[in-house]
Amino acid sequence: MRVLFVSSSSGSQGGGEFFLIFLARALKDMGVEVGLWSASDSGMDGLCEMFAPIGPVFRNNYKNTYHRKSRSISHAFARTGNMSEIRKQWEDFAPDFLHINKQCLEDGLDLLKLAEETGIPQACTIHITQTASELKAFLGGVRDWIARSALKKYRFPIWAISQQRAEELGNFVGLDEAVPFVANGVAIPGDADIEKNRVQMRQQFSGFIQDGSTVAVTVGRIEEQKNPFRFLEILGQWKSAAPDLVGIWVGDGRLRDSFESRIDEIGARDWIKCVGWVDDAGPYLSVADVYVHPARFEGLPFALLEAMSYRLPCVLSPSLANELKDMPLSTWLIAEDDPESWITSIQDRDLMDELAESARSLIEEKFSEKVMAQSYINLYESVIEKGK
Secondary structure: OEEEEEEOOOOOOOHHHHHHHHHHHHHHHOOOEEEEEEEOOHHHHHHHHHHOOOOOEEEEOOOOHHHOOOHHHHHHOOOOOOHHHHHHHHHHOOOOEEEEEEOOOOOOHHHHHHHHHHOOOEEEEEOOOOOOOOOOOOOHHHHHHHHHHHHHHOOOOEEEOOHHHHHHHHHHHOOOOOOOEOOOOEOOOOHHHHHHHHHHHHHHOEOOEOOOOEEEEEEOOOOHHHOHHHHHHHHHHHHOOOOOEEEEEEEOOOOHHHHHHHHHHOOOOOOEEEEEOOOOOHHHHHHOOEEEEOOOOOOOOHHHHHHHHOOOOEEEOHHHHHHOOOOOHHHEEEOOOOHHHOHHHHOOHHHHHHHHHHHHHHHHHHOEHHHHHHHHHHHHHHHHHHHO
């Protein structure tokens, strides 16, 4: 089987892009030939460089929805870019299946229409289902109407990445049938690799990480959605009960300058560090003792799944924990606004060890790359068979 992934090319460097890497890598290991189509925008360079060792990469001068002043409204009037060239690139790869990957509801609607016109068996995965109206975006109602109309007309399957997102997607589009979903999956690191990285990272950060330090790590873009200032609040509340605590934020984004300034304002520069964007967060997860995920909302965050695969007890925001219906609540702690509700628990070593083992077991059972890839192969085959 040959599968071509078509990225809506948001350039967010978030979970939607890591999804393509993790899934493509696992599919290749299972004998599937994979390729990637992406915009030539420099924001997509990272994804394309990571994908290149897995399969061929095709690029074109396509402008993502969020690089257009009128956002999805532009889709209602005329196509933009070299659509005939893009279609030729897709067809030259001769895929058995087109897998369109969309970050949100309104991006890439023109790509979706173009894909449909090819007649190639296909489907579309959508990661984030918050509407433009919910996010209080400019002309949100109009943009939601355009996205809903385009998705409802699409005659191939639409897939989600969690039960919560599937329900929201079905409600938004107004579909009669339930939206299928496949949970994200991650590679599972070996214990020897984790320990090797842990030793190396503690040596690299000697002077910041002391003997006996408790290390809290977060991986994510420094954007409003990820709630970086709540991360600082959580660590500040925790520090009062754990003087040896140090925190590391792995990632970059538009709020980084404000985030760094806030670290200085609260006098935490000697125990909270922002290391910026990295291609592989694994070494930072290896050195961590606890993983903190303060995001307001997500799809099914790869960073969280990876942390769980590293046997890390996790601390989540209440809103994110409420979204993750696919997982038992006993897998993590919830950082409520009142610190008394969780600070005592996070100091309980036996409890944290139990959470860590529970997290790892859950990943092995339901959220591995192999489980994810096999589920998608089954869906690909069902769509192809139905089209015959």
